Amino acid sequence: MEKIDIAEVKRLASLSALEFDEKSLEKFVGDFENILNMVGEIQKCDTSKVEIKRACHDFDELRDDEAKEGISQEEVLLNSPKSRKGCFAVPQMLEE
Template sequence: MRIKPEEVDYIAALSRLVLSEQEKNIYARHLSEILEHAERLSELDTDDVEPTAHVLSLKNIFRDDEVKPSLERDILLSNAPEVENGCFKVPRIVE
């Protein structure tokens, strides 16, 4: 397998996920299979192919610099687990 359970641990930590031992083994297998599948692309000769920046052939989609009304604050905060002084309240971030 390309991905070891320890690497799953690391990726899970970056994504703030807590996984059981069993889940780690399952995801190690899944992620390995995905990498192996994607690896088939390296069989192609891509020397003369520009790296793809986007799957669509569009470019330069812009908007003008105009202010439009924002969301009502009550609506914005309605999904917040905790609110204080018009702000989202989160566990203290210690630096």
């Protein structure tokens, strides 16, 4: 069974672009271990003879890749918290 420590959870948090304070980290480690114990049950299953088939059944037909009218740039930007001159705006990244 995987043991999980705080360092591993911090690594995952960084991969997930999430932050946890020290107190919630501890609770998280406990919950996470319980979950991994539960999902770890799958390790006991013998799958050596299993041949994984394609997930989809009749989804062979792909539509033609044609340029068509979609939603407009303005509509896309309506949900952006910050936009400028038709672009998503973020704080300056490059130094002058």
